[in-house]
Amino acid sequence: MHVDIGxxxxxxxxxxxxxxxxxxxxxxxxxxxxxxxxxxxxxxxxALNLPETADADGIRAAVEPFGDAEAxxxxxxxxxxxxxxxxxxxxxxxxxxxxxxxxxxxxxHVSTLAESLPLSETVVNVVSRSGTTAETLSNFLVVRDAMxxxxxxxxxxxxxxxxxxxxxxxxxxxxxxxALDVPEGVPGRFSVLSTVGLAAAAIQGHDxxxxxxxxxxxxxxxxxxxxxxxxxxxxxxxxxLAQRGALTNAMMPYAESLEYFAEWFAQxxxxxxxxxxxxxxxxxxxxxxxxxSQLQLYRAGPRDKLVTLVRPREREDRExxxxxxxxxxxxxxxxxxxxxxxxxEATEASLAAAGVPxxxxxxxxxxxxxxxxxxxxxxxxxxxxxxxxxxxTFTQPAVEWGKRAARGLLGGGDFEEADAVAEKTTxxxx
Amino acid sequence: MHVDIGxxxxxxxxxxxxxxxxxxxxxxxxxxxxxxxxxxxxxxxxALNLPETADADGIRAAVEPFGDAEAxxxxxxxxxxxxxxxxxxxxxxxxxxxxxxxxxxxxxHVSTLAESLPLSETVVNVVSRSGTTAETLSNFLVVRDAMxxxxxxxxxxxxxxxxxxxxxxxxxxxxxxxALDVPEGVPGRFSVLSTVGLAAAAIQGHDxxxxxxxxxxxxxxxxxxxxxxxxxxxxxxxxxLAQRGALTNAMMPYAESLEYFAEWFAQxxxxxxxxxxxxxxxxxxxxxxxxxSQLQLYRAGPRDKLVTLVRPREREDRExxxxxxxxxxxxxxxxxxxxxxxxxEATEASLAAAGVPxxxxxxxxxxxxxxxxxxxxxxxxxxxxxxxxxxxTFTQPAVEWGKRAARGLLGGGDFEEADAVAEKTTxxxx
Numbered sequence: 001m002h003v004d005i006g007x008x009x010x011x012x013x014x015x016x017x018x019x020x021x022x023x024x025x026x027x028x029x030x031x032x033x034x035x036x037x038x039x040x041x042x043x044x045x046x047a048l049n050l051p052e053t054a055d056a057d058g059i060r061a062a063v064e065p066f067g068d069a070e071a072x073x074x075x076x077x078x079x080x081x082x083x084x085x086x087x088x089x090x091x092x093x094x095x096x097x098x099x100x101x102x103x104x105x106x107x108x109h110v111s112t113l114a115e116s117l118p119l120s121e122t123v124v125n126v127v128s129r130s131g132t133t134a135e136t137l138s139n140f141l142v143v144r145d146a147m148x149x150x151x152x153x154x155x156x157x158x159x160x161x162x163x164x165x166x167x168x169x170x171x172x173x174x175x176x177x178x179a180l181d182v183p184e185g186v187p188g189r190f191s192v193l194s195t196v197g198l199a200a201a202a203i204q205g206h207d208x209x210x211x212x213x214x215x216x217x218x219x220x221x222x223x224x225x226x227x228x229x230x231x232x233x234x235x236x237x238x239x240x241l242a243q244r245g246a247l248t249n250a251m252m253p254y255a256e257s258l259e260y261f262a263e264w265f266a267q268x269x270x271x272x273x274x275x276x277x278x279x280x281x282x283x284x285x286x287x288x289x290x291x292x293s294q295l296q297l298y299r300a301g302p303r304d305k306l307v308t309l310v311r312p313r314e315r316e317d318r319e320x321x322x323x324x325x326x327x328x329x330x331x332x333x334x335x336x337x338x339x340x341x342x343x344x345e346a347t348e349a350s351l352a353a354a355g356v357p358x359x360x361x362x363x364x365x366x367x368x369x370x371x372x373x374x375x376x377x378x379x380x381x382x383x384x385x386x387x388x389x390x391x392x393t394f395t396q397p398a399v400e401w402g403k404r405a406a407r408g409l410l411g412g413g414d415f416e417e418a419d420a421v422a423e424k425t426t427x428x429x430x
Numbered sequence: 431m432h433v434d435i436g437x438x439x440x441x442x443x444x445x446x447x448x449x450x451x452x453x454x455x456x457x458x459x460x461x462x463x464x465x466x467x468x469x470x471x472x473x474x475x476x477a478l479n480l481p482e483t484a485d486a487d488g489i490r491a492a493v494e495p496f497g498d499a500e501a502x503x504x505x506x507x508x509x510x511x512x513x514x515x516x517x518x519x520x521x522x523x524x525x526x527x528x529x530x531x532x533x534x535x536x537x538x539h540v541s542t543l544a545e546s547l548p549l550s551e552t553v554v555n556v557v558s559r560s561g562t563t564a565e566t567l568s569n570f571l572v573v574r575d576a577m578x579x580x581x582x583x584x585x586x587x588x589x590x591x592x593x594x595x596x597x598x599x600x601x602x603x604x605x606x607x608x609a610l611d612v613p614e615g616v617p618g619r620f621s622v623l624s625t626v627g628l629a630a631a632a633i634q635g636h637d638x639x640x641x642x643x644x645x646x647x648x649x650x651x652x653x654x655x656x657x658x659x660x661x662x663x664x665x666x667x668x669x670x671l672a673q674r675g676a677l678t679n680a681m682m683p684y685a686e687s688l689e690y691f692a693e694w695f696a697q698x699x700x701x702x703x704x705x706x707x708x709x710x711x712x713x714x715x716x717x718x719x720x721x722x723s724q725l726q727l728y729r730a731g732p733r734d735k736l737v738t739l740v741r742p743r744e745r746e747d748r749e750x751x752x753x754x755x756x757x758x759x760x761x762x763x764x765x766x767x768x769x770x771x772x773x774x775e776a777t778e779a780s781l782a783a784a785g786v787p788x789x790x791x792x793x794x795x796x797x798x799x800x801x802x803x804x805x806x807x808x809x810x811x812x813x814x815x816x817x818x819x820x821x822x823t824f825t826q827p828a829v830e831w832g833k834r835a836a837r838g839l840l841g842g843g844d845f846e847e848a849d850a851v852a853e854k855t856t857x858x859x860x
Contacts, residue, residue, distance in 0.1 A: 006855035017857075078722025094546060104719045105773070107748035107766035109686035116524060135718060137758050138750045138769055145751045167755045188722075226859070233859035247732050248678060248711050256539035267723035274727025281678050281727060281735070283713055288565060289534045291832060292508025292618075293697035297704025297711060300828040302677050304734070305711070318537035320568045321575045325597045328567050330842035336537035339568055339840065343535070346835035349851040353831060398730040401783060402721060405776035410769065412760035421779040425436035427447075429656070429663035 001218055001373040002313075003230040004360040005237045007348065011355040012303040013244035015237060020226065023388075027236050028224040030387035034380075035222075044394030046185030048380060050193040051216035051372075053183065056208040059195055062159065062178045063203045066123040072203050073117065075102045075143065076127030076196075077135045078271075079188020080161075082264045083197030084127075086375070087211070088204055089260040090366050096204040097123075102139040110139060114146040124158045125199055129182045131166030134407070161195050187394050189268050192375050207368045214372025222380055234359060235381030238306065239388045241357055242280045246306040249280045250298060253310040254287035254344045257366050261310075262286065265378055272382050272393045279391075287311075288343040295347065299354045307351055307358040310374075311344055312366045431648055431803040432743075433660040434790040435667045437778065441785040442733040443674035445667060450656065453818075457666050458654040460817035464810075465652075474824030476615030478810060480623040481646035481802075483613065486638040489625055492589060492608045493633045496553040502633050503547065505532045505573065506557030506626075507565045508701075509618020510591075512694045513627030514557075516805070517641070518634055519690040520796050526634040527553075532569040540569060544576040554588045555629055559612045561596030564837070591625050617824050619698050622805050637798045644802025652810055664789060665811030668736065669818045671787055672710045676736040679710045680728060683740040684717035684774045687796050691740075692716065695808055702812050702823045709821075717741075718773040725777065729784045737781055737788040740804075741774055742796045 008015050015023075037045025046053075066072075074084050081103035088099035100113060124143055128136045147154040159178035162168035172179040180195040191197055193215055198208055223229045226236040238249060249269065251262045266282035273279040285294050287309065298307055315337055322332035331339070351358045361377075363370035386393030401417055408418025438445050445453075467475025476483075496502075504514050511533035518529035530543060554573055558566045577584040589608035592598035602609040610625040621627055623645055628638055653659045656666040668679060679699065681692045696712035703709040715724050717739065728737055745767055752762035761769070781788045791807075793800035816823030831847055838848025 002858060002860040004856055004858045006857040009855060009857065077719060082723070094542065104686055104716065105766045105770045106684075106686040106745075107770070108746050110766055111746065111748050112524065131755075132757055134758070134761060134769065135773075137753075137755060138761055138766060141751045141753055141755075141761075142748060142766065167758070171755070228859065230859045247734055254536075256534055256536040263723075270724045270727035270731070271722075274731035276730065277732055279727050279731035281711075281713060281731065283711060286534065289507060291829060292701075293512070293693075294700045295832065296826045296828045297700035297709050299831075300706065301700075301704035301709035301711065302707055304677055315536075316538050316541065318541050318572060321571045323567075323571055325561075325567060325571075325601070327562055328564070328597065330837070330840055331564060331568050331571075334840055336535045336540055336568060336572065339564065339836075340535045340537070342836045342839040343565075343832070345851045345854075346832040346839060346847070349835055349847070349854060350832035352854065353847075353850055354828070396726045398726045398784070399721060401729075402725065402773070402776040402780035405779055406769075406772045407760070409772040409776060410760055410764055417776070417779070417783075420783055421775045424775075424779060424782065425439060426434055427436040427439065428432060428434045429658065429660045430432040 001230045001377045002362040003233045005233055007352045008237050008241060008306070008357040008359060011352070011357045013241055013246050014357055015240040015244065019240060023236055023240055024226050026388060027226045027232055027384065030384055031222065031224045031232070033387055034383055041185055043185045044187055044190065047187065047190035048219065048383065050186065051212045051219050051376065054194055054198065054212055056212060059180065059198050059202050059208065062180050063199055065178065066203055069097045069123040069203060070118050070121035071098045071100060072123050072125065072200050073100045073102060073143065074125045074127060074200050075136055075139045077103045077133060078267060079191055080127035080136065080196060082267050083192025084200040086192060086260045086264040087197055087201040087206065087371065090257045090371055091201060091206045091368065092204055099200050099204065105135045105138055110142055114143055119147050119150045119152045122157060123203065125161060126158065126168055127161040127196055128168060129163045129188065131162050131168035137167065161199060189271055190379055192264065210368035211372040214369035215376035218373045218376040231377040231380035232384050234361065234377065235384030236388065237359060238280060239385045241306045245304055246357060247280055248283050248305045250283040250285050250294065250305060250307045252285035252287050252290060252307055254340055255312055255366055258310060259286055268378060268382050271396050272386055273389065273391060275391050275398065278389050287347065288340055291343060291347055298356055299351060305356060307356060308361060309344060309348055309358060310361045312364065312370060313362050314365050431660045431807040432792040433663045435663055437782045438667050438671060438787040438789060441782070441787045443671055443676050444787055445670040445674065449670060453666055453670055454656050456818060457656045457662055457814065460814055461652065461654045463817055464813055471615055473615045474617055474620065477617065477620035478649065478813065480616065481642045481649050481806065484624055484628065484642055486642060489610065489628050489632050489638065492610050493629055495608065496633055499527045499553040499633060500548050500551035501528045501530060502553050502555065502630050503530045503532060503573065504555045504557060504630050505566055505569045507533045507563060508697060509621055510557035510566065510626060512697050513622025514630040516622060516690045516694040517627055517631040517636065517801065520687045520801055521631060521636045521798065522634055529630050529634065532573070535565045535568055540572055544573060549577050549580045549582045552587060553633065555591060556588065556598055557591040557626055558598060559593045559618065561592050561598035567597065591629060619701055620809055622694065640798035641802040644799035645806035648803045648806040648810070661807040661810035662814050664791065664807065665814035666818065667789060668710060669815045671736045675734055676787060677710055678713050678735045680713040680715050680724065680735060680737045682715035682717050682720060682737055684770055685742055685796055688740060689716055698808060698812050701826050703815055703819065703821060705821050705828070708819050717777065718770055721773060721777055728786055729781060735786060737786060738791060739774060739778055739788060740791045742794065742800060743792050744795050
């Protein structure tokens with residue numbers, strides 16, 4: 001992974017070279033803390049060991065019975081879906097089985113999917129560490145019902161990815177389903193390089209070893225200085241900019257195949273760092289499309305942003321045919337890739353010229369190795385940011401309130417949070 | 431459209447009832463300005479007349495030759511794609527022709543789509559007011575080439591949506607292609623209810639009259655008081671909250687079919703209001719999924735946000751089958767829709783309990799009429815916000831710099847902006 005932070009040195013806000021050098025002393029201490037957490041496989045820090053601890057052979061063996069699948073449905077929500085979706089969207093070829101994600105409880109969407117799937121050729125992966133996630137279990141019950149109604153033996157077409165005990169573990173034992181273990185100490189949003197993220201990629205036939213090798217190479221680049229580690233360069237720079245007022249981080253890959261990566265990053269960044277009144281709001285963007293949507297705001301709006309531009313250095317290109325259309329002859333003989341790269345560099349310069357800080361991240365290609373580097377790099381950047389900000393990176397306490405309220409509303413127990421729902425202040429205009 | 435602003439009256443930031451009443455005098459003046467602009471069909475304001483001026487019959491007639499299409503490819507970028515995408519995603523049934531959008535110049539994506547389309551059964555709509563948009567024309571040239579290579583007569587399968595003159599107009603005349611007029615005075619991001627947004631929906635067979643009726647009904651609700659107009663209630667509240675520090679507006683529909691609506695809103699809001707150092711950054715979210723991704727940040731992060739929660743009051747529901755899974759029996763006999771509604775209300779209450787301002791927007795159903803209300807309502811809200819903030823709502827000057835730089839880089843002329851690209855400050859960590 002190549003990180004260029006040259007365009008944060010000037011602008012509003014900005015971080016001077018001197019400030020970065022002062023910050024680097026803190027980075028050294030944070031790196032020691034991270035390495036100590038990794039050595040002890042502490043909760044959260046253990047995720048940074050996945051390049052070594054993930055069991056690619058075990059995953060391949062577990063999904064081997066489903067090698068003939070035409071479709072993979074991952075039933076999970078949040079970190080139980082986003083990592084897998086990021087990998088399959090980025091890597092899938094046309095010939096691979098289609099990957100779908102039931103990561104919401106929209107009845108119309110779930111019904112449409114359940115009715116359009118080739119159920120007898122579909123493999124279902126139910127992912128929940130606890131085995132009690134309401135959305136995931138509800139969707140699983142619906143899909144299982146649809147399979148039974150279609151005369152498909154769901155026990156032949158289902159496996160689970162879950163913790164050591166709980167509903168899904170019991171279900172797997174009762175029906176002799178393949179079961180993958182969610183690793184200890186790895187929060188969902190850091191689980192892309194574990195069983196949780198890798199199973200769907202394995203069924204599509206992607207090279208898990210290359211993914212883990214790319215990640216391991218990025219891990220090897222972690223060091224006590226942000227000037228030597230791409231991941232820490234990104235984590236330290238985003239932290240310093242946030243301190244100086246860049247409360248929004250627009251993540252803008254220039255590759256359609258990385259659109260889901262921006263979603264994955266948004267969860268990683270928001271749920272890890274958004275606490276104690278701190279954190280940086282991830283804004284999901286896509287180049288070049290969002291130049292015609294968000295760029296006006298990024299360039300001319302409030303100075304509360306940085307823009308992260310991501311691209312592969314190489315991709316399969318496509319020539320633009322010659323044309324006699326007026327004023328467009330300059331495009332003929334060029335290629336879509338050249339146009340996209342020109343727009344990337346133009347946008348980067350445009351932001352710099354307007355004083356909007358921006359960071360360039362490049363990988364060699366959108367392939368297994370490049371993704372391994374990128375995903376691991378962002379995770380390490382996030383952990384470093386959390387150390388520098390002194391927040392509890394690996395927890396998500398603020399989502400519990402709503403879970404209790406929803407459960408109370410559905411008759412799943414007596415929760416005072418549910419009472420607050422009925423007391424809503426209303427001022428309706430209609 | 432039903433707008434409930436009760437949850438902005440307390441919190442951080444918040445707007446008191448008194449403040450809203452004071453602001454309402456300014457709303458009255460802004461409404462007069464808007465009505466005057468509409469009466470004179472001034473640039474931009476003319477968009478708010480589309481419920482009356484759009485020619486549904488003309489659109490249906492133009493696309494009638496393509497009634498047999500299996501796929502529709504809209505080639506356009508920004509406002510030339512987002513409106514159509516919002517409508518087709520929200521309204522499409524399984525039996526409708528598939529709608530695709532070439533709104534980026536990623537060569538891998540364009541190639542994959544060109545190779546997978548049933549080209550002889552595909553209709554291509556090339557959308558560009560000027561007829562010179564580099565991304566759109568490049569993609570069109572590639573698709574035309576693919577049709578020719580496949581032995582398909584592209585002139586039988588293509589129509590254009592463009593301004594009175596320019597490349598695409600000339601092309602249509604030369605090859606006798608159906609041509610729809612982009613209406614005068616309607617900026618791209620306000621064009622969903624015109625030819626630009628409606629053509630793809632017409633080919634899918636949706637009810638354009640109901641869309642326009644819904645919009646007209648929302649237009650009828652515009653008035654000199656935010657307390658009488660849902661659109662103005664939203665525009666005035668978001669403006670007042672932004673003034674008080676809510677520089678991010680998380681748009682969070684609780685319906686998969688409205689996921690693209692959040693993209694459309696993000697363009698409308700960012701490009702219209704992001705200028706002069708002002709504006710509100712739209713963060714695109716999706717309920718309930720993003721409860722497991724963004725909610726931690728919204729609830730516990732910096733107090734620079736409001737959350738807009740959108741849902742239909744009715745939808746096709748799906749029962750959750752009874753289960754013997756431990757601790758989940760409360761879900762059995764309930765439905766996915768009930769679960770989703772409980773999560774909506776729980777999240778709303780959760781934000782309110784944490785003092786995060788939030789607005790509830792409801793439509794009756796995600797159908798043509800409901801969408802007409804919602805899209806028109808957001809446009810009117812945006813125009814009102816622009817009046818209150820005293821910005822140039824209908825221009826996007828900040829994107830021009832990058833366009834010139836990209837054109838210069840591609841050899842399309844001598845532009846000083848292109849020189850700045852070569853002068854980039856670099857600080858690379860790899």
